[in-house]
Amino acid sequence: MAALRIFIVEDNPTIRDSLIPTLEDLTDAEIVGLAEGEDEAVRWMQAHPGGWDLAIVDLFLRQGSGLGVLRRGRSGGARQSMVVLTNYATTDMRRRCSEAGADRVFDKSNDLDAFFDYCNAQAPSR
Numbered sequence: 001m002a003a004l005r006i007f008i009v010e011d012n013p014t015i016r017d018s019l020i021p022t023l024e025d026l027t028d029a030e031i032v033g034l035a036e037g038e039d040e041a042v043r044w045m046q047a048h049p050g051g052w053d054l055a056i057v058d059l060f061l062r063q064g065s066g067l068g069v070l071r072r073g074r075s076g077g078a079r080q081s082m083v084v085l086t087n088y089a090t091t092d093m094r095r096r097c098s099e100a101g102a103d104r105v106f107d108k109s110n111d112l113d114a115f116f117d118y119c120n121a122q123a124p125s126r
């Protein structure tokens with residue numbers, strides 16, 4: 001069974017430091033890359049077009065925004081998914097994320113079970 005290759009775009013080290021081991025414990029995931037800003041994330045995604053299955057993107061980044069990552073980062077892989085994990089999952093923001101290319105939007109406070117279920121459902125062998 002192949003691991004889900006995850007690229008994380010999150011500038012908060014505390015969140016990254018808790019998200020990574022939790023993903024590795026609760027999903028069959030391999031973290032293949034990290035970025036803290038929009039330009040860094042897009043450069044990584046373009047340099048590794050087939051190197052990731054799931055991008056987890058926060059909206060507010062050290063440089064740029066998660067919306068910019070969503071708009072610019074998709075490499076066209078049919079099996080690739082981009083989701084937003086944010087504390088700002090308002091109805092308007094969910095719409096904007098969807099328009100920018102997000103497959104799903106999850107609230108960090110209320111949607112974590114659904115988020116991990118989604119990650120598990122994206123595993124390549126499923």
